[in-house]
Amino acid sequence: MERFAALVDALTYTRSRNAKLELIAAYLRETPDPDRGWALAALTGGLSFPAVKGGTVRGLMMDRVDPVLFALSRDYVGDTAETASLLWPDPVTPPGPVPGVTEAVTSLAAMTRTSAQPELAGLMDRLDANGRYALLKLATGAMRLGISARLAKLAFAQAFAVSVDEVEEYWHGQAPPYAALFAWAAGGGPAPRSDHLPLFRPFMLAQALEDTVVDLDLFAAEWKWDGIRVEIVHVGGETRLYSRSGDDISGSFPEITGALPFDAVLDGELLVRGSHQGGEEGGAASFNALQQRLGRKLVSAKMLAEYPAFVRLYDVLIIAGEDLRALPWHERRERLEQTMALLDAERFDISPVIPAQSIAELTEIRARARDAAIEGVMLKRRDSAYVAGRRTGLWYKWKRDPLLADCVLMYAQRGSGKRSSFYSDFTFGAWDGDPDQGATLLPVGKAYFGFTDEELKWLDSYVRNHTVNRFGPVRETDHSLVLEVAFDAINASKRHKSGLAMRFPRIHRIRTDKPAEEADRIASLLALIVD
Amino acid sequence: MGLYVEPAQCWIDPSRPAELALITHGHADHARGGHARTIATPATLAIMVLRYQTEAGATPVNYGETLALAGGVSVTFAPAGHVLGSAQILLEYQGERVVVSGDYKRRADPTCAPFAVTACDVFITEATFGLPVFRHPPIEQEIARLLAARAAHPQRCVLVGAYALGKAQRLIAELRRAGYAEPIYLHGALEKMCQLYIEHGIALGPLRPATGASRAELAGQIILAPPGALNDRWARRLPEPITAMASGWMQIRQRARQRNIELPLVISDHADWAELTQTIAEVSPAETWITHGREEGLLRWCELHQRRAQALALLGYEDEDD
Numbered sequence: 001m002e003r004f005a006a007l008v009d010a011l012t013y014t015r016s017r018n019a020k021l022e023l024i025a026a027y028l029r030e031t032p033d034p035d036r037g038w039a040l041a042a043l044t045g046g047l048s049f050p051a052v053k054g055g056t057v058r059g060l061m062m063d064r065v066d067p068v069l070f071a072l073s074r075d076y077v078g079d080t081a082e083t084a085s086l087l088w089p090d091p092v093t094p095p096g097p098v099p100g101v102t103e104a105v106t107s108l109a110a111m112t113r114t115s116a117q118p119e120l121a122g123l124m125d126r127l128d129a130n131g132r133y134a135l136l137k138l139a140t141g142a143m144r145l146g147i148s149a150r151l152a153k154l155a156f157a158q159a160f161a162v163s164v165d166e167v168e169e170y171w172h173g174q175a176p177p178y179a180a181l182f183a184w185a186a187g188g189g190p191a192p193r194s195d196h197l198p199l200f201r202p203f204m205l206a207q208a209l210e211d212t213v214v215d216l217d218l219f220a221a222e223w224k225w226d227g228i229r230v231e232i233v234h235v236g237g238e239t240r241l242y243s244r245s246g247d248d249i250s251g252s253f254p255e256i257t258g259a260l261p262f263d264a265v266l267d268g269e270l271l272v273r274g275s276h277q278g279g280e281e282g283g284a285a286s287f288n289a290l291q292q293r294l295g296r297k298l299v300s301a302k303m304l305a306e307y308p309a310f311v312r313l314y315d316v317l318i319i320a321g322e323d324l325r326a327l328p329w330h331e332r333r334e335r336l337e338q339t340m341a342l343l344d345a346e347r348f349d350i351s352p353v354i355p356a357q358s359i360a361e362l363t364e365i366r367a368r369a370r371d372a373a374i375e376g377v378m379l380k381r382r383d384s385a386y387v388a389g390r391r392t393g394l395w396y397k398w399k400r401d402p403l404l405a406d407c408v409l410m411y412a413q414r415g416s417g418k419r420s421s422f423y424s425d426f427t428f429g430a431w432d433g434d435p436d437q438g439a440t441l442l443p444v445g446k447a448y449f450g451f452t453d454e455e456l457k458w459l460d461s462y463v464r465n466h467t468v469n470r471f472g473p474v475r476e477t478d479h480s481l482v483l484e485v486a487f488d489a490i491n492a493s494k495r496h497k498s499g500l501a502m503r504f505p506r507i508h509r510i511r512t513d514k515p516a517e518e519a520d521r522i523a524s525l526l527a528l529i530v531d
Numbered sequence: 532m533g534l535y536v537e538p539a540q541c542w543i544d545p546s547r548p549a550e551l552a553l554i555t556h557g558h559a560d561h562a563r564g565g566h567a568r569t570i571a572t573p574a575t576l577a578i579m580v581l582r583y584q585t586e587a588g589a590t591p592v593n594y595g596e597t598l599a600l601a602g603g604v605s606v607t608f609a610p611a612g613h614v615l616g617s618a619q620i621l622l623e624y625q626g627e628r629v630v631v632s633g634d635y636k637r638r639a640d641p642t643c644a645p646f647a648v649t650a651c652d653v654f655i656t657e658a659t660f661g662l663p664v665f666r667h668p669p670i671e672q673e674i675a676r677l678l679a680a681r682a683a684h685p686q687r688c689v690l691v692g693a694y695a696l697g698k699a700q701r702l703i704a705e706l707r708r709a710g711y712a713e714p715i716y717l718h719g720a721l722e723k724m725c726q727l728y729i730e731h732g733i734a735l736g737p738l739r740p741a742t743g744a745s746r747a748e749l750a751g752q753i754i755l756a757p758p759g760a761l762n763d764r765w766a767r768r769l770p771e772p773i774t775a776m777a778s779g780w781m782q783i784r785q786r787a788r789q790r791n792i793e794l795p796l797v798i799s800d801h802a803d804w805a806e807l808t809q810t811i812a813e814v815s816p817a818e819t820w821i822t823h824g825r826e827e828g829l830l831r832w833c834e835l836h837q838r839r840a841q842a843l844a845l846l847g848y849e850d851e852d853d
Contacts, residue, residue: 012784013793065663068831073664076825077783086664086782129666420762420791 001127003031004039004101005134011043011145015416020147024155029186035101037177042101042138043145044152046176051111052120052139057084060117060124064089081136088132091125098131099123101138102177108139150245160185165388168202170194172246198235200242201265201317201325202388206378206395214359214379214396220329221354221362223278224376224397225312226287226489227271228294232311234260241270252296253309259347263320264339267386268313269351276530277374284312286530287503288491312351313340317386325386332386366400375488376400402486403528405430406511406519408441409481412463413474415448422456423463423475424448426507428483430498430525435517441479442498442522450486450506459510482519484509490528498522500529534631534655534843538602538624543631553606554579555633556617557696570598572608574616574731578696581727594618594644611635612646613800614697615728621649629653630814636799637806638670641704642697642733646810654816655843658824659801660779667779667803673796674702674709677753680773680794685751688716689794690772692758695721697800699755700728702777703735706753716741716749718756718765746770762791779803808832 007027014020024043028036041047061070061084070087077083099107104123111119120139124132137143153171157164162185173194174181183189230249231242239257241250250257253270260266271277272293274285285307293299293307316336317325324332333353340350354377356362366377376399384394407428415424425448433439451459462481469476486508493501499522533545533552541551548565555561555571557578562571564583569576573591580586592598597607603625608618613634620631628651635646635657660667681689693699699721706715714737717725722740729735741754742765750770760766761774779799780786787795802810807829811819819840821829826842833840 013787013795015791015793066831066835069663069828072825072828072831073662076662077664078785082784083664086666414762416791421764421767 001099001101001104001131001134003027004035004042004138005127005130007039008134008137008143008145009130011147015420017151020151021155021158024147024152025159028156028159033179033182034177037179037182038101038105040152040156040178041176042105043143043147044149045141045143047105047138048141049108049111049139051113051116052108054080054140056116056120057081057136057140060084060121061087063117081140081142082133084136085129085132088124088129090128094126095122096126098126104135104138148245156181156185165202166191168200168246168388172199173197195321196236198233198238198240200231200233200240200246200248202246203229203231203244203267204315204386204388204395205390206380206397207390207392209379209396209398212396216356216359216362218382219379219396220333220382221356222314222351222378222380223354223374224378224399225269225271225284225351226277226375227269227284227290227312229267230270230311231265231267231317232256232260233265235263235265249294252293252299254299255304256309256311256347259344262342263318264316265318266311266313266336266339266348267315267317268311268348270309270311272307272309284310286491287489308346310347310349312349314351315386328383328385329380330382366398374400399488402488402508403490404508405444405485405487405525406482406514407444407485408479408516408519409463409477409483410441410443410479411474411476412459419456422460424456424460426459426483428485429479430519431517431521432498433521439521443496444498444500444522444525445485445487445502445505447485447505447507450508451510455507455510480516482511482514482516483507484511489530490525492526492529498525500525536600536604536622539600539604539606539622540602541600543620544633551600553620555611555620555631556613557582558614558634558694561633570606572616572618575618576616577727577731578616578724581723594647609647609649610644612637612640612643615643615700615731615733617643617697619647619649621651627652629655630816631655632657632810634659634801635810636802637810638667640701640800641708642700642728648810648813651814652817653820654811654814654818655820655822656807656811656829657801658807658821658826658829660799660803661807661821661825661827661829663804663828665779665782665803666805667782667799668797670705670798671709673777673798674705676794677706677775677796678709678711680775681751681753684771684773687771687773688749688752688754688769690754690756690761690766690769690774691796692761692774692776692778692790692792693721693755694778694800695724695757698777698798700725700733700735701800702755702798703738704733707734707736711753712736713752714739716744716752716754718742718754718760720757720760721755741769758790804828811838812836 010023057080065087074083123135153167154164157167170192180192184191229244233240239260240248241253241257243249271284272289274289275283276286277284289307316332356365379396381394407430409426410429411427412423413425415422427443427446429441429443431439432442463475463477466477467475468478485505487502487505489503491501534543542549543553544555544561545552551568552566553570554575557575562579568588570590570592576589576591592608594608594610597605599605605623607621611617611619611633622629630649630651637646693702703715716739719742725735725738773793775794775796776792777796777798779801781795782797819833821842830840830842
């Protein structure tokens with residue numbers, strides 16, 4: 001537990017992603033089984049101990065500390081577990097050795113509502129303040145260290161010098177403490193197989209096209225639909241829907257999971273029926289409509305009727321137990337087309353191949369894409385196998401050109417890590433009317449990239465020299481600088497005073513040549529909303 | 532605005548210019564410039580001269596020395612153990628004794644005289660760390676962590692944020708006590724105060740200015756800077772600094788994270804919870820008045836221990852950088 005507590009502590013104060021990876025990788029290499037497996041599960045939120053709740057910890061403290069002092073301390077510290085770890089008395093002679101992670105996990109798992117308090121107290125007595133903090137965070141399942149599942153997998157791959165794609169593939173069939181996974185990666189054992197389970201298979205991803213020129217004899221073009229990329233898996237009578245990150249979102253989309261009756265792993269875009277993207281015929285609603293359905297645990301009949309979801313299929317990975325991933329794209333495409341006949345047309349359709357003969361023709365078609373409100377075009381090498389991750393030269397995304405707006409810099413905030421001394425997060429606004437008639441600026445977005453290092457230095461010193469107000473880490477500027485902001489789309493938003501939200505905004509150019517009064521107005525930005 | 536002593540018509544630690552000011556210690560929120568007359572320890576007066584370039588109307592008073600003020604009030608300064616020159620102020624009037632603690636701590640500090648328990652009827656205590664969550668670890672432990680971080684990263688430097696008066700010098704003195712003999716590099720804002728400590732007989736070992744030193748020279752070194760400079764432009768010249776901060780607030784994780792601190796060092800010149808409560812018990816006054824900090828926590832402790840107490844709401848004392 002000491003080593004784990006030290007890791008939790010170090011992760012708390014480490015901002016750099018690479019440094020976090022190195023810390024976790026070193027821990028995984030140096031810690032024996034099964035401690036490291038339990039720790040990994042704890043870091044990624046994969047453990048749950050129903051008998052231990054926030055209230056258990058509070059109850060534990062009430063027996064030992066004056067409730068008023070506890071409440072004052074809790075208010076000040078802002079975290080119950082941390083407060084408890086600091087308030088807990090260090091016993092003069094600990095009643096036992098420091099418990100290991102495995103012992104802690106085993107006893108937490110065996111606790112009942114009634115035994116939880118005394119047993120937790122017994123563990124606390126054998127730990128120092130950092131150890132108690134790590135234990136309570138582990139017990140209540142709220143590590144809040146910013147360790148995503150993806151980061152943990154990368155750290156795992158880094159620790160044992162194995163491919164992260166393989167880790168992705170095998171991870172999903174395994175449960176903590178991941179004995180088979182460690183045996184494979186650290187001990188050179190056989191790869192854990194999981195063909196019989198409805199598991200997530202890692203996605204093949206596309207690179208941005210940038211300046212690459214492709215030959216349409218070698219590449220097929222498809223529309224880039226603006227929904228969320230999903231994988232739908234049916235094995236052994238069970239169906240699961242997974243998001244890009246491998247999260248199981250089956251529960252939010254019962255109409256989809258109920259519509260795949262045979263063994264298959266399919267890749268596609270989750271969309272809501274509508275006419276916003278691609279017109280009336282076979283169209284889809286905007287991303288906004290899909291958002292109404294995301295993250296819901298319970299789906300009402302009204303939701304299902306108002307926002308009917310479907311999957312526009314891109315690819316087939318496995319069908320009837322046959323793994324097609326090694327086949328070239330055009331063969332998989334053929335198998336996908338054959339499969340369509342077996343699928344409910346209300347819930348599944350196929351992403352059509354754009355019938356362009358040449359890049360010139362495709363360019364023209366793509367230029368019209370904004371009218372159809374489609375994000376852009378995908379280019380897939382016809383002979384490419386389905387390989388996990390983002391591989392050079394196989395798939396490209398060719399996004400339509402961004403939209404641009406001239407906005408006024410309003411606030412700046414310091415960044416973190418390498419940028420911690422720079423004002424690098426910029427909030428910018430547009431005018432709510434005619435600036436000469438007393439209009440004011442309303443914030444319309446926030447961006448922290450798009451500029452070069454040189455431009456960042458310049459912006460940093462601009463902010464420092466034009467500060468009119470400070471609110472903690474935030475500075476308000478004198479609203480004198482125009483920034484040309486690039487973004488992918490504008491959506492209506494009730495949460496923002498301006499009534500709009502920019503998708504994917506970034507600083508495109510610094511417009512020192514333009515006076516602030518000539519920046520864009522809210523009305524002209526609202527006109528860019530397409531739904 | 533400070534405490535007003537009515538019969539003597541003088542102020543203690545006033546935040547505005549006063550006719551007569553008694554000053555507990557040299558921190559800027561307690562010692563301000565512009566008073567017509569000032570009574571303080573010689574070291575505190577020297578610090579005020581350094582900060583405000585004026586010593587007009589200054590009356591030095593040594594620890595243990597008693598002065599007669601107007602209205603039959605007599606005043607005695609006793610060590611508070613907070614920073615060099617820091618004092619508790621004992622006021623005696625018509626047989627009643629009031630002690631104003633100023634800021635204090637109870638732990639050994641090689642840079643100042645230790646706190647002297649002074650019997651009194653009314654004890655006016657600070658409460659900066661007046662909650663039971665505050666338990667400052669032994670300073671040796673924190674110094675060892677600092678030295679371990681330095682040793683683990685020979686290509687980087689350790690940049691420690693430390694308040695310019697007191698914390699910086701104590702940190703240096705404790706590093707020396709732990710056997711660290713390398714030069715310690717200083718941000719320009721710390722140099723004069725370190726010099727003042729040296730002139731008062733506190734050995735700090737070799738000190739060098741960080742400004743102007745090359746990246747190569749600073750690799751593997753310990754650099755001290757005021758907290759405000761940690762994440763500012765000044766720090767960009769340093770070789771991949773490990774950002775540390777020496778403060779009692781570093782015990783709270785979010786506090787450290789908010790300030791982008793990688794190596795939080797829990798080192799404080801204030802009393803922690805155990806020291807505060809121990810001090811009240813030892814001084815054992817008839818009544819305890821609690822000023823700036825977490826008054827409610829200490830007030831609650833007094834209530835639980837059947838001690839008469841009340842909170843005085845004094846404005847203007849900061850606790851941000853401890």
